[in-house]
Amino acid sequence: MIKDNILIEGEKCTAASKILENYIAPYDATVISNLKQAGAVFLGKTNLDEFAMGATGENSAFGPALNPHDHTRAAGGSSSGSAAAVAADLAVYALGSDTGGSIRAPSAWCGVVGLKPTYGLVSRHGLIAMASSLDQIGPITKTVEDAAIVLNTIAGYDPMDSTSHNGELPDYTANLNKPVKGLKIAVPKEFFSKGLDGQVNNLTQAAIAKLESLGAHIDQVSLPMINFAIATYYIIVSSEVSANLARYDGIRYGRSANKAKSLLDAYLETRAEGLGAEVKRRIMLGTYALSAGYYDAYYLKAQKVRALIKRDFENIFEKYDVIVGPTMPYAAPKLGELGDSLSAYLADIYTAPVNLAGLPAISVPCGQVEVDGSKLPVGFQIIGKHFDEARILQVAHNFEKSRQ
Template sequence: MSLFDLKLQEVHNKLHNKELTVTDLVEHSYSRIHEVEGKVKAFLSLNEDQARAAAKKLDEQSNPERGLLYGLPAGIKDNISTEGLPTTCASKFLANFTAVYDATVMAKLKSAQSITIGKLNMDEFAMGGSNENSGFHLTHNPWNLEHVPGGSSGGSAVSVASGEVYFSLGSDTGGSIRQPAAYCGIVGLKPTYGLVSRYGLVAFASSLDQIGPLTKNVEDSAYVLQAIAGHDPADSTSAKVDIPDYLASLTGDIKGLRIAVPKEYIGKGVDPQVKELVMNALKVLEGLGATWEEVSLPHTEYAVAAYYLLASSEASSNLARFDGVRYGVRTDNADSLIEMYRKSRSEGFGSEVKRRIMLGTYALSSGYYDAYYLKAQKVRTLIKQDFDEVFAKFDVVIGPTAPTTAFKIGTQVDDPLTMYLNDILTIPVNLAGLPAISIPCGFVDGLPVGLQIIGKPLDETTILRTAHAFEIQTDHHKQRPKL
């Protein structure tokens, strides 16, 4: 058994009883990375010297006050600022950029005493759903190396599923934690917008982005969320709320839980085998005392169009700062300032980033703002109202995380519209600012399927309780890819 198959409490017990050291955990992580990284390619950079030094320092403490994530090796998505380490967003534009400060979540992880193992591959600037848009290399699904791992947090999901790190952090703008978690057979949690600070997260779409954990089980997800959640004065969108004890919610008791199942989430476009596994999961929850009913979220069909207008518009604004002047690549072949901007951005950005910048700039331009951007904002309001009406009667909304299992590398990369539709079940959650978790619920042809549990704003306790109750009745989360 891998050390990383142990639950957090089991690891901490072994550390406490001196059966393990933090150095053992870190060496286990790098040993596994050197064993499988040539196949899966989850990492962009490693932090070996600093990680070993940090582990040694923790091991040498006498009577240490142990943090919530004491000694646990973690991987960090490469759009989260990490002092002294590259923060490239998997873009050639930032290939030479090393962060000079820590994101708030990094400061919180250090306070919780986890160890940063390295930075993880992703779709460039978090724009993509397959990890094929990385500016550096492909990441492969550990369950089948010919298939994508999902995106944009593909490296984050693969590093956990492959046993390279104990947990990882990703970011979720339209499903970028949950969809790769589903494709890789692990747990991915997207918190309520504002619950976890975005300070130090390189912005893609500021009103949608949210940092969250990827773990092997629900209990570990609760631990990591406990460590990173909380108000941050450095983030103007951070919510001033009390943080509950997420671990205390993992009771296994969901008697009386009211579940809504949107017909739009199990209808046209959803693989029948995926739907069957979701229905089986509902039977498990029914057996635990929950009830479910089919409902409608009528504006779901407009979510993808609204999302790509809004996200691209925000991206075109946020990425304007990458101009070749202050940091990042700068062309050597320009005769004027404007030409330097143009050539630096042409050379530095990949095709998907350019596509979204152009789409967003067009939507925000004079004469088109009302027709596209403003209308998309109105649709966003309608989508939120759909959820509000359902949550007036139900506790959670459940459906598949993605309509299919992971597709083969190269089959959709030249078809942006088909690629965008893969996010149809995750995007509405971001538009409404809700929390949601993806947990494994079975396999189709050897590839994992994710079950998505969506909750009311700031009600992470209920989705964690529901996910945990399902998990302890099944063994899907215990399955491991054979690399």
């Protein structure tokens, strides 16, 4: 199953937006050609938050994906349908995209494995762009080993994506069974601040204790700049969104307001009719942040704070192999529970900093909590150094095996 913001030639690709409701992809994304060469069979496209903007899956123009563990709850976003499909056993694996947590969040809430690779490891050619300095495609699977197998097929340099990484890549399945004994694992204290649900905290602590019992060395560390990550993230994302989505003008492809008389009216009306509320909100925020007189105060400031967030992670990775913590601050909320957009933004608190620093991270199931009579899965997040996917897969695989 493929998230419906990744192009498969001859198939509809809507990005869950009315503006692309009838858009037929004219070519294959590079990840799709790679999978086709490996003999993959595509079962379908999966729902998402419109243009991948959302933490719950509820921003789709075609209705939310439901959580297979409780149909009154959100699957998580933005790769909502991809995670729900794998959790509901409709597919062996799915592809998602992750800009601020969009693979890991739904994977955590649906109880499956989700891997967000290092920025640039997987080609984005044929991925409908949201925020280009953050977007990355990755697998959603039932097991860590499956994630490694899919990553082997989709990772690698692509001349069609000049930001893709040109270097030797390992076989990601090779080190899965290597013991974690002696590995140095950092636990940032900021990941356990007051927003974290008590039951999720307990399961996260149990997962850390499990890694310690397997022989890993655990230390508490600090990532002080994390508190500024969401503010930084939303300025950068909205700014890049406002530029990337300028292409939906009703002229070259997609929906067009055909009653408009002038070119300007056609732009205004096409976008008014075709784009959803959250997408408009982010385009407006980004346009404001990039407009004359505000650029230095917002976008430039955010890119500087981003440098400090990256430095925080680098300092930790000088001494440690991986960083671990919760994926999401709480289990899947009820549909509609998060309400306004700011509280939905704050759900990305543990995932978005990873994208800002361009790092790879995996969410792996670590147990279930009981909320109002429903048993809901919880995800454990393992973050690695740039291009060190093999290491986080190894830790995740060891952890997964220890739970069986």
